[in-house]
Amino acid sequence: MKARMNPFAAAPALMKEMLDFSGKVQGSGLEANLLELVKIRASQINGCAFCIHMHTRDARAHGETDERIFLLNAWRESPLYTDRERAALAWTEALTLVSQTHAPDADYTAMRAHFSEEESVKLTLMIGVINTWNRISIGFQSIHPVTSRSEAA
Template sequence: MTPRLNPQAAAPEMIRAMLALENAVAEAGIERSLYELVKTRASQINGCAFCLHMHTNDARRLGETEDRLHLLAAWRESPLYSDRERAALGWTEALTRLADTHAPDADYQALKAQFTEKEQVVLTMMIVTINGWNRLAVGFRAIHPVTVARAA
């Protein structure tokens, strides 16, 4: 895969604005472990290797387990996630696949049961930002850092 362009170099003011939104979301009070799960799940759905690399590594640094990271794509079938995490992951999937899901009432009710109104907005903005980053990285073919040799 060959990168298409560097968005930071091409339009630094746009990336600065996106980073400002990202920083506001990151500092808005949602627990960091949940932040990384949401970012990872959306990146799985969108097929963004760059963001998957970043957010799984960040999650590990925060103490996330390998089992929870490996099972994240099948979170509905695993007992490893709390009700709050399940609500956030369901909302993440609903909004990331918006054209197919139309943000179902059941997903919103689960969200509403676990998150305050402010947290609902923060979580939604978190999903908005990761989907934006995924589109930048996939669209412009960002390549994640390669720190280990390929498997045989």
């Protein structure tokens, strides 16, 4: 696999704006672990290897366990996630698949039971941000780092 282009080289000013906005949303006050779970889950749905690689490492750096990361794709069947995390993950799935789900009232209601209005906006912005990054990385075929030759195809 070969990258199609480097968007940071092609449009550096806009990509810097995207990085800056992402950093502001990341630092908006929601729990870092929760945001990493959201980013991983959206990236799993979208099939973004670059982002899954990045955010699983970031989650571990924030103290997330391998078990919770490995089971994230099946979070509904696992008791390892809090009600707040479940609400965020359901909202993540609803918005990531918005053309199919149309953001159902049930998912919104469940999310709002655990997030204030301000937190709901912050969470929704993070879901939008990671979906944008997924589209950039998938569209331009960004390649995640490979730490050894044995890991490369």
